[in-house]
Amino acid sequence: MSSVTYTSRNGIAEIAIDRADKYNIINHDVVRELNAAWHRFNASDDRVAILTGTGERAFTAGADLRDIPHDFWRAVPGVGVPVTKPVIAVTAGLVVGGGLVLVQMADLAVAADNTVLSYPEAKVGYSGGLISSLAARIPHKIAMELLVVGGSISAQRAYEAGLVNRVVPLGQQLAVARELAAQIAANAPLVVGMLKDYVGQVLPKGPSEAAAIARARVEAVNSAEDYHEGIAAFIEKRTPQFAGR
Known part of the structure; x- marks a missing residue:
């Protein structure tokens, strides 16, 4: 059974963490x-993605602490995968730990009014450090209160801090996100992609984010077709035929 669903319509991808019975917690499968x-x-023709979680209780309650996925960075757009098209996060209920990282790394966010965002890892004794980039996206002291106190903020407070674009009544969040996505999908994709890229270059990156991006790129090179061709050619004592993929 899949833990993440992917649907596509009219140039819009909808990606959902589908573990509502477990508050959409993040494990290795996710x-x-x-x-x-x-x-x-x-790789698709989709021009924008909506990232959400099923149900109304949680976007995600964070990592599965009984089996922590220490490679969570692989799941984060722009970190584990260099996503070049806009991503809209859509939240309801709990947004905990890694869920907050996913929201901070999205390009836009729509929150149901029951959304509560928190980063309790300082209380748990565990963190991958990606959250440090939050301070590049919201005021420093608000970020630090979330990170080192380990408290929480409401959807309205997140809106006031600039972390989300819309706060809407519970049940309307996906419809509002789809409206935003449709507007983006109708725009010139080359312009949208260029602006996303340039904004990504403007935003500072924390140490964990930079390290994860570098690791993802190295792993992509060392698992590519050219890697296997190069090794095979060396063993077979022939000239490699590299394809650039």
């Missing part, structure tokens, strides 16, 4: 399937 979904999105 990480692997989100990573695959971002690759699928990149």
Whole structure:
């Protein structure tokens, strides 16, 4: 059974963490399937993606602490996968830990009014550090209160801090996100892609984010067709035929 679903319509991909019975917590399957979904999105004709979680209780309650996916960075768009098209996060209920990282890395966000965002890892004794980039997206002291105090903020507070674009009544969040996505999908994709790229260059990257991006790129090179061709050619004592993929 899949933990992440991917649907496509009218140039809009909808990617959902589908573990509503478990508050959409993030385990190794979710990480692997989100990573695959971002690759699928990149390769598709879809022009914008909506990232959400099923149900109304949680976008995601964060990592599965009984089996922590320490490679969570692989699931994060723009970190584990260099996503070149806009991503809209759509939240309801709990947005915890890695869920907050996913929201911060999205280009836009729509929150149901029951959304509560928190980063309790300082209380748990675990963190991958990707959250540090939050301070590049919202005021420093608001970010630090979330990170080192380990408290929470409401959807309205997140809106006031600039972390989300819309706060809407519960049940309307996906419809509003689809309206935004449709507007983006109707725009010139080369312009949209260029602006997303340039904005990504303007935003500072924390140490964990930069390290994860570098690791993802190295792994992509060392698992590519050219890698296997190069090794095979060396063993077979022939000239390699590289294809650039």
